[in-house]
Amino acid sequence: MTATPTPAGPAGAGAASPTPLLRLDNVDTFYGPIHILQGVTLEVMPGELVSLLGGNASGKSTTLKTALGLVRPRTGTVSIAGEDVTTRTTSYRIAKGLAIVPENRRLFAPMTVLENLEMGAYLHGSPTKEDFERVYTLFPRVYERRSQLAGTLSGGEQQMVAVGRALMCRPRLLLMDEPSMGLAPILVEKSFEIIQQVHEAGVAMLIVEQNANMALSIADRGYVLSTGRIVLQGTAAMLLADDDLKKAYLGR
Amino acid sequence: MVPGCSAARDHTFLLLVDQFIQTIVDSVTLGSVYALIALGYSMVYGILKLLPFAHGDVFMVGSFIGLGVLKAFGGAANPTISIWLVLVLMALAAMAGCAVLGVAVERFAYRPLRNAPRIAPLISALGTSFFIAYSMQLLFGANHRTYDTFTMAGGKLFLSGITWGPLHVSLVRIIVVVVAVVMMVVLWLLVSRTRMGKAMRATSFDREAAMMMGVDVDKVIVFTFVLGSALAGIGGVLFSLRTDVYSQMGFLAGLSGFTAAVIGGIGSVPGAMLGGYLLGLVETVTQTYISTGWSNLFIFSILVAFMLIRPSGILGKAEIKKV
Ligand SMILES: Nc1ncnc2c1ncn2[C@@H]1O[C@H](COP(=O)(O)OP(=O)(O)OP(=O)(O)O)[C@@H](O)[C@H]1O
Numbered sequence A: 001m002t003a004t005p006t007p008a009g010p011a012g013a014g015a016a017s018p019t020p021l022l023r024l025d026n027v028d029t030f031y032g033p034i035h036i037l038q039g040v041t042l043e044v045m046p047g048e049l050v051s052l053l054g055g056n057a058s059g060k061s062t063t064l065k066t067a068l069g070l071v072r073p074r075t076g077t078v079s080i081a082g083e084d085v086t087t088r089t090t091s092y093r094i095a096k097g098l099a100i101v102p103e104n105r106r107l108f109a110p111m112t113v114l115e116n117l118e119m120g121a122y123l124h125g126s127p128t129k130e131d132f133e134r135v136y137t138l139f140p141r142v143y144e145r146r147s148q149l150a151g152t153l154s155g156g157e158q159q160m161v162a163v164g165r166a167l168m169c170r171p172r173l174l175l176m177d178e179p180s181m182g183l184a185p186i187l188v189e190k191s192f193e194i195i196q197q198v199h200e201a202g203v204a205m206l207i208v209e210q211n212a213n214m215a216l217s218i219a220d221r222g223y224v225l226s227t228g229r230i231v232l233q234g235t236a237a238m239l240l241a242d243d244d245l246k247k248a249y250l251g252r
Numbered sequence B: 001m002v003p004g005c006s007a008a009r010d011h012t013f014l015l016l017v018d019q020f021i022q023t024i025v026d027s028v029t030l031g032s033v034y035a036l037i038a039l040g041y042s043m044v045y046g047i048l049k050l051l052p053f054a055h056g057d058v059f060m061v062g063s064f065i066g067l068g069v070l071k072a073f074g075g076a077a078n079p080t081i082s083i084w085l086v087l088v089l090m091a092l093a094a095m096a097g098c099a100v101l102g103v104a105v106e107r108f109a110y111r112p113l114r115n116a117p118r119i120a121p122l123i124s125a126l127g128t129s130f131f132i133a134y135s136m137q138l139l140f141g142a143n144h145r146t147y148d149t150f151t152m153a154g155g156k157l158f159l160s161g162i163t164w165g166p167l168h169v170s171l172v173r174i175i176v177v178v179v180a181v182v183m184m185v186v187l188w189l190l191v192s193r194t195r196m197g198k199a200m201r202a203t204s205f206d207r208e209a210a211m212m213m214g215v216d217v218d219k220v221i222v223f224t225f226v227l228g229s230a231l232a233g234i235g236g237v238l239f240s241l242r243t244d245v246y247s248q249m250g251f252l253a254g255l256s257g258f259t260a261a262v263i264g265g266i267g268s269v270p271g272a273m274l275g276g277y278l279l280g281l282v283e284t285v286t287q288t289y290i291s292t293g294w295s296n297l298f299i300f301s302i303l304v305a306f307m308l309i310r311p312s313g314i315l316g317k318a319e320i321k322k323v
């Protein structure tokens, strides 16, 4: 819906300074005494695809968890569509339109694929036919496997279910934590195609990826985290051309 | 000579068969109650990874609530309304009362310690168990009471039932087993079919992932305690139809329920049911064929053996793998 042909960037989303769908403002997150995120500020505009890059343990997953309310920042605010949700529960934020494809998928292994999808629509009460249709059209394979236990699926199939499950709650913003992890190269490409497809349907995305090249090739903008701080940000094109980033990630 | 001898042998054989069948019937009756207790243990463990040691005392309170309702309606022999209706009210009141008690225990004894080291809620659970048992003792004394089931409806509960040759299955046993099985079927449907039941299974597998789906874990935990405690409550009433009511009865009942849960595979709903019936079988078989005094020793040896050799129980997963 927001597939405006304007060049990438928040400026393209509306005339008067638009409200970001998600905004972390100067967020500091701790695990016990350990200071992880340090003054992280980040925005995702409606319909935008933003990529979050960074090395291992730089705090990418923590950023997503802070956005979703699985951890609470000690200082700073999180807002969704302009509303301060810093002290709100995860389920409140999901009801506001967030969804996540978590790191390592985190499917409910002893439950069937169908039940996993139903869990994705948990906040709606009962999912509609269209909810299932949308997922099955994207992943015919998931339909075939719907009565299989999720724990017995192949890695690639699990990934499809994890994405499908997140889409079941009709998100406005999808958080994805390394969606291509553990996939064969051909499946990685396929998964990026699907991400683009979902994005073109109007869902904004914040994607954590190790594969920086691939992630930036489909992103509007990107942020680079290093030991809990945003060290670099800009349009995807800008980041792709950045020498420091090239040295750090792309040149590997 | 020969036919007479064979007839005598046949008779002895028939008595043995009869005794055996009677033992099985006994074990199913006892097992039904153990299964009801074990289910609460198992479900709570699945969600909180906590052994709710006060669960047996919730069961005891259920038994007392049943007694209270019975007394309120004039007692077993001369109830003011139909004794069948009284029995239904006893069961419903025990379920409701225990659900409230279970939720209160969770709220005040377990929830404040949810993020504490695991030993803390365990000690709190033990303390709560003593607290409930001795509060009841203070209120109602330590003496044993009974429902006087013998005098209900002129003894019908024991005298009528299914008689088949020398075998007699009394109505009270049939009631215990049928009610327990119906409860378990209802529980099974709740857990496997409803939205809350699915949230419960999801939470017990991976709490954070369930939160990521928007599940309010506090609500799921309360739901679990409502279900488990209500089952314990009705279990208490069913149990006391055939035995006594006393303030310390929760200890052994709870330990038996816990053992049944461990045998079946703690955290598993079908496992708790299976474990309950297996434990009932072991207990009655030792009582019939070895000695009454030995049955508890047997039960707890089995508990220890399972803990040492197969802590995940019969139906439990050896190591719960997260995807
Ligand atoms: N629950 C936790 N308790 C304590 N420390 C944690 C916890 N979760 C993460 N950390 C620490 O926080 C730091 C950042 O972790 P995070 O998972 O956000 O990194 P990441 O950027 O996602 O890394 P990766 O690319 O390896 O997934 C790490 O040092 C990690 O050990």
Ligand SMILES: [Mg+2]
Binding pocket: A060, A061, A062, A103, A177
């Ligand atoms: Mg991570």
